[in-house]
Amino acid sequence: MVGLVLFSYFCFAQEAQTTTKDLLPSVEVKTLDGKKINIKDLSNNGKPIIISFWATWCKPCVKELNTIAEVYEQWQEETGVKLVAVSVDDTRSSAKVGPLVDGKGWDYEILLDLNGDLKRAMNVNEVPHMFIVNGSGEIVWQHTSFADGGETEIIAIVKKIIAGEAIK
Secondary structure (H helix, E strand, O other): OHHHHHHHHHHHHHHHHHHOOEEOOOOEEEEOOOOEEEHHHOOOOOOOEEEEEEOOOOHHHHHHHHHHHHHHHHHHHHHOOEEEEEEOOOOOOHHHHHHHHHHHOOOOEEEEOOOOHHHHHOOOOOOOEEEEEOOOOEEEEEEEOOOOOHHHHHHHHHHHHHHOOOOO
16 A cells, blocks of 8 residues: 555656746846846747856867857747857856857857856756756756757757647
8 A cells, every 4th residue: 555655656746847847047147248137037039048058168068059059040040049058157267258159159148157056046067058948938958968969959849849849
């Protein structure tokens, strides 16, 4: 009997975890020009937003953002998705963010999480760490690391969100 109760509890708990959508937390970050914005206020006219946590010293992060930069314009035309790149560089290394972004020609919204408040609030323990947020501001997918071809999975998820399909 105890086994059945525990089994029922775990089944219910797992279902609750998969059906609950997390919203973006209320945390202030800075833009490259020093303006403060609250991450919960990010919007994209009801279309998905990709939030990529990265750092200047993280080679896989830079590779991921470079790879997406090659197809980003096409993604925007096809889906209207917006990418927000959140640097987790601290105050000592944050001076490198702007020049790196300019040098790479990234056309993303760049935010600075200088104190790591957003990183902690979203439970980011390693970079790269990517989240996809639906048009209602709910976090529907996340992934850590980057491998060649990973960008095709990302855009496939975005297209599923737009089509109203379930994300696994």
